[in-house]
Amino acid sequence: MHKLASLLFAIGLAALLIGLAAQLPLGMTPMVVGQAILEQAPGETGSANIVTSVVLAYRGIDTLGELAILFAAATVAGLVLAPSIHAESRLRAKPRHDAGLVLRAGSDLLFPLLLSVGFYIVLHGHLTPGGGFQGGVVLAAAFFVSFLARPARQPSHVGIVLIEALAGASFIGIGLAALLGGGAFLQPVLDKGTLGQLVSAGSLPLLYLAVGLKVGAELSGLLAHLAE
Amino acid sequence: MNPPDLITILISGGIGLVAIGAVGMAVSRHLLRLVLALAIAEAGANLLLVLAGYRWDAVAPILTGATVTRPMVDPVPQALVLTAIVIGVGVQALAVALLIRVKEAYGTLDIRELKTRVEQEICGAAGIAPPESANKPGGGQPYPVPVTTSRESA
């Protein structure tokens, strides 16, 4: 009864909202900031993918905040799931079996493939759809697949800590370099090159590389914490 | 038969997802189900945000070299949604990590039961009698003493 009532309420609410939203000029929304960015982005950042320009240049500090959120989530997961006295007694050194032969062989095959696909997606973020986030997820998937196949061979926590720290620090470092060079924080630096080339768009591919490594490290850390 | 209006369909989809997620959060008792409902509502919000930047008959905001005659969609909402999706999964993973600990300590993921148990514990720690309703939890069985870690007592 409770469920039914709330479902009816939600349907009513949704109908009301849809009615309201029908007044929205969707499909022909005013493009104020968007239009200006579409016109200026290729010249100002040198990236063929304009979403990448927005993510890394125009709204770069959003991306930094997002990296910090992932970092915070991984930190909290580590803090909460850190082996406490109680948890140790419960885990009782569960024997870890390797997965089957098929899975292991498959993971050995997949690992380098996923790794290279991940880096490809990261490094082409300024040319094609994709970039640091998507590539970072693929990188994390590469490590996760090998972890699933061989649970005994755990990823090194120290390694993950170092990669996430260095990747995050280099993102901020590139931003601070622009600031120290007399510009603004996260102002695009370096030569913009030719639009559409792999080596172009100045510092954006470097930033995306940092994002990809950071996302990959945070997600690997999160998955490793959850899988333990 | 005229084709239905694309935008109306998509708005209904976005708002529908948000509404289903909200209902799920209102009626579900299992914490994992609540986390799933939150993810659904978030997906709906993301769809609405992408819709806010959509334009009729426009192409993706990526320069391909060929001369484009059609307009491009607004790139800004897409960048926002990228951010929102990644934030969402981070929060979700965090929630799952907390659920694991809560399950270990209390043996249940029922949100109402947990609320009662937390209330009892807070009262117990403060040395006052728990409220009336908390004395008779479901089943009338006394709960096992919850496990706390050493950091608590320090």
Added chain:
Amino acid sequence: MNALALPVVLPLLAAFLVRPAGLASGSLARWFGPLVLLLCAGMLVDTALLTHGQPVSANIGGFAPPLGIVFYADSLALLFAIAVPAFALLLWPREAMQAGGDRISALMLLLVGSGTGMALSGDLFNLYVFYELLAVASFGLVASSGSARAWAATVRYLLISGFGSVLALVGVALIYAQTGTLNLAQLSEFAPERLANPLGLAAFACLLIGFGVKAELFPVNAWVPEVYATAPKRVSALLAGVVSKLAILVVLRLILLVFDLPEARQSLLVLGLIGLVSGELAAWRARDLPRMLAFSSIGQLGLLFMAVSIPGVLGLIAALAVALHHLLMKPALFLLAERWSGGLENLAGAGRKAPLAAGLFTLFALSLLGVPPLPGFWAKLVLLLGLGQQDAVLAQAAIFGVLLMAVVEAHYLFRLVGLLYAKTAHGAPPHRMGDLAVASLLGAILVASMPLLPALAQGLGWMAHQASDVAAYRAVTLGSTIPGVAP
């Protein structure tokens, strides 16, 4: 003023680096955080001195707003921005200084970076991102007490907060669909013609609920008592004192710049009044000190929302006065509650054993109530004057509510003070020196502000004038388009 980004970015950088530092040397990791915070507070004070409180802005990425994200620092923003690292230093968790505390240090640094960002940012979605970061960091800090009940409380907090975030995101979508921009200054230009409609109000409601979670706004404050009772008390102090004010600062900016509509103000007044009444009544019924403080915090923030709802400069002054008063008060009270967390009956006679703590508690209780010479009185007086200025029935009801709740507040606070000085032997352990020192410092500031009240009132008035000057906000953020040039 490109350096304006530094107080936001440096804590984030330090947070990324604190764990590797901990691998290298434990003591390095321990002192790293507080030193960075000191540096950030210094830089913000320096900015305030350099600009003499005149508004400045910084274009992040060097792109002229509205294309890029802009940070805007007027005296109001700087005041709250300085409060974030300052209070984080005062309330630096004890756990962060112990071995293995590098994770908690990192979370504190993230909290400070995002909090400063929330005070400074002039972009709607950027505010949302910082708000989310603040939320995730605060989940971790609440859970850091390591007790099962803190974890359970955090889960509920996370779910409510997540629901608020979804609504905030819907609000952003509604606004963007109608205006095509996220820059607050540009939104303030578009608002009168594009957002003064039912959809605009719906967007405001979504954003209000979203940002209201941290500000303990009425429908989304169910997490408050559990979290404040189970979190480390210094974290509760930080959440109730500083974090809630940052969320309110965002609501204040939204209502000043974008949603200057009578309906928006009315909804704030109603929700604030409900929060005040429900909070104070629950505090009256509470039987342990932490939850009494938590509920009274809901009530106080309800009062603050009512102050924000008052239009004009008087309303801003009232909001600032109530906010600053609460900012000093709540952290100190939570610090005192650290050792007095048992049931209220168990506190009988505690004041005879710890006279300083009880004296401070009485001082804060009196100011919270609004007993005349203390600053709390003036804060409530300005609020009542502002409400009395309007002749709507709602405002009259609100005045009646405020006065009635003051009576309720007086009853439970005096009951507690009476208990503290009861002639009973008491066995609670003494307060830690650090907690007492910080509480005394806040108490001293409170007392010292009494002779300075005229100057303080003048300062608040000036600040309120500056903050309500929408034209100046637009001119500074949209005007300074040349990067690297300090105005």
Added chain:
Amino acid sequence: MTAWIALVLVGLMLGAAVLVLYLDNLVAAIAAASVVSLLLSLLFALLAAPDVALTEAAVGAGLSGAVLALGLRRLGLIDLGKREYPDA
């Protein structure tokens, strides 16, 4: 034509979303949530947002499913670690 495709996708997506709430089996509910994400990513592709579509597919349908499944295992609600091929 696009509108019809969108109609089908949205219908399936909302159906899957309702299933997330009503399926008793949590594994099935998580699978349904992944289906919602997958259909959503198709809608994003339809809306000329390839970046978002890729992210939603990788994060929403893939990663989030993995996180939830691992969580289920740790919660003791399923046993992903059960070995069905005892050859190794």
